[in-house]
Amino acid sequence: MRKDISFRYCIVLLFLLLQGFVTIGQDQLDSLSKYSHDELFDRAFETRSTLYLEYLENQKLTQEEKKQLYLWFYYLTAANGKLDITLNYLQKLDSISALTKDPKNRFYAKLGLAEIYYKKSDYEKSKLAFESAEQYIRDFPEGITRILASAEYSYFYYLSGNFDVFNTEMENAIKSLNALKSDKLEEYDRRYLENAKATIAINLACGYIMKEDFDQAAEELKLVDQIYEENFKGDVNTNSVHTILVKGKYHFFKKEFEKAIPFFQEVIKINESQEFQEDAYMSEVFLGIIYYQLGDYNSSLSHLETAIKSPMVVADYVKYEMESYRYAYLASKQLNDTDKSLMYSGLYMEQDEQLNDNERSNFINSFINNLEVGKLQKDLSAKNNTNFLLRYILFGLAVLIAGLGIILFYQFKENKKNKQKIADYLDQLNSDKKKKEDSSSAKKEAIVQENNAIAQTQEMDEKTVRILDKLEEFEEGDLFVDSKMSLAYLASYLGTNTITLSKIINTYKEMNFNDYINGLRIRYIIEKIKNEPKFEQYKISYLAEVSGFSSHSIFSKAFKKSTGVTPSQFLDYLKDEPVGQ
Template identity: 25%
Template sequence: MKTDFKTIDENHKKNELFSTKNAKSRILILAIFTCCIFINGQSGPDFTILADKAFQKLYQNPDDCISYSQSLLISDQNTEHKIILQNIISQAYAMKGDYVQSVNASAQKDDTEKDRDISYFMQLFGEYNLADQYQNLDLYNQSQKIISSLLSDTKLLKNESPKSKITIAKLYQLQAINSAIIRNYSTAFDNLNKSDQYIDFHNEENRMIGFENKIFRASYLMRQNKYNDAKILLDQVIINLEKESHQPFLSALAYENLSRYYFLTENYKTAIDKLEKGLLEIENLPYNNLKSKIYESLAKTYFALHNDTKYHEYNKLYLEIKSKLDSNQKEGIRYIVKLVETYQNNNLEFQRQNQSKKLWLLIVVLISSITSLIVYFLIEKRRNKDLKKQVYFFEKQKKRERPIPIATYHKEKQEKIIIDRTAEKDSNKISKEKEIEILQKLNDWEQSDRYLNKSMSLSTLSAQMGVNTKYLSEVINNSKGKNFNGYINELRINHIAHLLKTDPAFLHYKVSYLAEFSGFSSHSAFTTVFKSVTGMSPNSYIQEITKNKMS
């Protein structure tokens, strides 16, 4: 059975998002740990040793890391030491997928300590940690704004101290992740190269950042169909990790990425072997995000081998752990919004400095009302519904690889907008500029295939884009001509219809699998929506495609 390499590669994009959540978490601790050595005159070798041990436990077992770090917190009264330890605990929870506890741990503050006793660099890390938390929760737009602000800080970029270099290396790494999210791989590679320039490889912290960058680079190469280059890089990472002290998380992450090479080249048995090696590294450890990806990859690989027993076994494990992670992520999003509001209400001193303006803008994006005119998009009534839907659908399939730019789209609709806007002078309507911004974000999101996620909802998409839910809904209704459910369902149908047309292997799949693959909760729902979008049932569409290929 042939496999659509490009499609499978896109379906694995979540692996990179997972790498983002966990790899960045650990490097944050590295930067903070390095920072404490240089900026606090009271930081002695004893705490350096203890913090290093806590950091090592982060890679080996998050639960042990949390217990050990909490025991240090009890006796250590140094403000900066407490910040370092709290961030280690926070990232340990993030690696477990417990985002509520992660946000809570990073937000803890001893009221007896005064903000003025905390150095500028540690305050800077407070904002950096907020960006890190946003990335843990897939809120990439919010995270990117903070990271861009930090990278524009000349005070930081001009500092040649080791603590600054390791921080800049991590910031460029995060910028690479943000670029890859929107498929700007050239910029992603450029940022990874800049990150490498600040790494000296003379200590464990720098070596770990180097490993992370190589894994990210291999993942992006894979998404560009440069499979052999990615494999060479991952093989090298695994060999080098074997020379290090036991690193179960990094080893499992490398094996999971390497398995994708073998899957994409249809060497399914070797792919399973790599996945099992990765799972063996963390099977008894609470790295739940990584386990989720390994379970999912095992299920897909066994499905390709037509091993229904193994497929259902691992798919069940994947669905169980993914459900818990999704639920915790939604709670984490709500919690971090409250956290940001608390920061603003308490008027922390760091917010009163120049950096406060950036955080305030972020809060405004999350909680303020957006005013302007509502754009109406008129939908032409159609007769002979099913026949016209079929003609329209096949025409749209031909143009699917050539999306209309938002600016062009808006220009073409300008006359209709002006007509509909004559009676819409109310200041509560959405502005033209904001509409274009939201439409551009929707266009980027449509290219990411994240709409295939079963848990995707209007509120989740709103949080990811940093857009008010009400106005996001209005823009979708007006510009797409349908509500959110209709919009995302049509994206899913267009996606699976394109695969059926371009990859012969999908013509042999059961309709129930096509429904699950494209993000629908049931066979019946998929069939109903498929007919409403294309004008024909899935089986009829498959027959039509098969007939055309034979003729």
């Protein structure tokens, strides 16, 4: 009834999305004893219910049936966020697969364990499980299942943010699938092949989206739509629902928020009748962020609180739980709900503390480095076991030591250069402070002198002087840390238009509007760090938010552009060489 069923379920496990077709609704169960073992597995497959599996677990099963049981428990419990229960069944699957010398189910068990440990932030165990899975890929027969296993193994490149490698692996997988001759396959196998192509194309679209290569992402989504139109029209399954979610992410990351909303709403609607909790959870978080960006703070908070009440731990590069708290705090702040604002800001800070980026980074770098070492060891073992091996090792060590020496020397020079940049920047800040202590008339004279070349050809009128005065007042406040600050907003605040304001900033501040605002924000947060020691202990993501930046990366780029160094280097400098108040 199910030809080589463990192979058929490879696509279920691909990228930890756990493919499986779903029926609408679930029958009332009066008695399970009337079903055979095969029928009970089929019912669990169709209804996504563990009820049938729990009954089966108490029956006398063969070793193969037990493996199938544990695999299906993994599929159903992981999809509903029951991590400890999932872990238990994966360990059982691993043990029985080792006992029966079943490498393919050991691969599934190891990759499943890597996923669950990653979700539980136990990165060391996740690394070990992931690394131990690679050896079993070669035990899959050549063809679709081996291609899928290799592609699934590459998912951790996505989790690490190494999207270039991830995309390359997915592109190679699709090429390999396209090279298979589908015209010679039976109907079931042909559909299996097409579904495999769609699954990899969806995840390749995710990789392109994260690289902001939206044209390529659109091409992959177009391919998925074509495959489904020709082969699976009307089917509702994990693959099709995830495709809808990815289409929403596509528009979200393009900042086409209005276009993204219907896709996320559709996923939530499907979940109401067919249990796609993880996809619905992610959709709620995305909608919360979108409505915040659109200024609909009540809708934003409503979606975020729905997500917070039913949290799911998702193995993804995006930290959804953290983002739900962050935007719930921002939305409640905009709604002047002090109690919720304090509560969600506290929860966000707790998440920020728990997210040990260094630990996560070490996990990622460690397993990638181990992969490279493993490949090198395979190459070396293929050579004759002679003294050449020892020479290679000694030569490699010599090169490594020399390389480390060069790196340390370069780092020493770079640190010295960075310290000078920071000192110069701080001196400039102090110099600017002294200038601002002059009288109002002296300020105007300074402006005229600094722009003498311009004044010779363009007389500074009263309106310009008035706007420059207002800009001085604006710079002394903190209105610029509002994340919604824009040229239009500031022009309205100053009582002028965007064209005039842009021209004045370009002429008299000698920079464009974005650089002007970012420079004020950087100066603001540096003053905070210098004058309030607690700011030295905050995460960079929090410093970015406090100073009005929408993301960690934009803040870091602006900080380096203004100071010449990264925020981390600046904080390290202050710890080593404290600046006087």
